[in-house]
Amino acid sequence: MSNGPVIAAVDGSEHSLRALEWARAAALRHGTGLLVAHVLPDVTQLYAGRRSALHDPNQPEEHADPVTDRVRALLEASPELPREVRYESLEGSVPAALRVISAEDSPRMLVMGSRGRGGFATLLLGSNSRAVATTASCPVVVVPHSDRDAAARPAGEAAEPSAGKVVLGLHVTETPESVLTFAFTEAAARATTVQVVSAYAVPPGPANLLGAPFAVVPPEALADAGDTVPAERETLRAQTRRLEQLRARYPDVPVEQATEPGNAAGRLVEASRSAALVVVGRHHPRVRSLLIGSVAHAVLQHAHGPVAVVPTLPEEDGAP
Incomplete structure (x- = not known):
């Protein structure tokens, strides 16, 4: 079993922040590092490509990316952090970029939110989650969005035999x-x-x-x-x-x-x-x-x- 880092794929949504917290706890349980991976939005990738093509030194080197700043602030406020926390900004489509990073550093697992926005509110999986779970080189943990909590067993009912296992x-x-x-x-x-x-x-x-x-x-x-x-x-x-x-x-x-x-x-x-x-x-x-x-x-x-x-x-x- 790999002792590489736990990768948390984030995009700033509440879905991905739930996955980030799950990944932080997993890294602490296993005594590994945490790698926070953010696939840059299209506008940022287009800006970087335009600046590189024009070679314009008057343009700022980087396009503002509030996601990484927000994630850093959230992690710094956590009660405990893994032994090492790294951040990587990725380019390309979400499935392709995460597929590449899952093949590097022998990660223990990649954790991401579901982003399920299909026609049925009870469905968990979005297209990016499905693609990554299908093609990544390491285990992929998909953490459901908060709407799925409401579909769980109502309070007061007997606990399942699988509780906490x-x-x-x-x-x-x-x-x-x-x-x-x-x-x-x-x-x-x-x-x-x-x-x-x-x-x-x-x-x-x-x-x-x-x-x-x-x-x-x-x-x-x-x-x-x-x-x-x-x-x-x-x-x-x-x-x-x-x-x-x-x-x-x-x-x-x-x-x-x-x-x-x-x-x-x-x-x-x-x-x-x-x-x-x-x-x-x-x-x-x-x-x-x-x-x-x-x-x-x-x-x-x-x-x-x-x-x-x-x-x-x-x-x-x-x-x-």
Whole structure:
């Protein structure tokens, strides 16, 4: 796992400032630096290009950029700062500029706001967030805008089993090891539990209708007898096998195992109401595609809390 800086992508909006605060706390938890990246607005980039083309020494060297000044002031007022804070102004389109910086300095993660402004108020994802989560070289954490808080579970209702935990969406045969490592590292830094959610295929029936109770199964309960269907028992056992090495590497991180019939996306979205973080893989490691996986896409579109999308590391790519 990289010990590089946490990158916070900011543009001065309230969306990005929420992401900045999340990134600051993440850098403190992991003991790393914080890199604040701001993609300059088009007018600033055009000004710089015009000045360079005209070679006019009478023009100011820089166009006023209030975003960096505001961000600096906000961070300086914070109760605690990471060990190192750097600022970089980037040029180009937002996805392209952030894709480049995510490939430099081996960052631990890139954090950005959702900027969701689509036709549905409940949607999380904007076009820039989607593009960066799909193409960045490092894990991307998308922090939802404040409107999503209002869509979370109403006050007074019982807490979800995932409250305060790191929730990992795991396909037992396809999810790369880098995704598991990211989830366990985050849980260790937060001194919390990893809750692992996997889907299993069963014929449709009353017992697996959407909205059925979300069963969290401790490892010691994995026995042949019980009320679980065979496919669910095999999924839980496959989970256990996938988690063996991670349990050994992170012995202080408690683990809960859960299953979901059909597709795990809906359960991960539900868990995001109270989870500290939901972690998903970008796509199948053998699929060399710019398309994000269906589960990751659905969770990003509808989650109520922060979501980490973790790419496959180069050494994990088994494609020829």
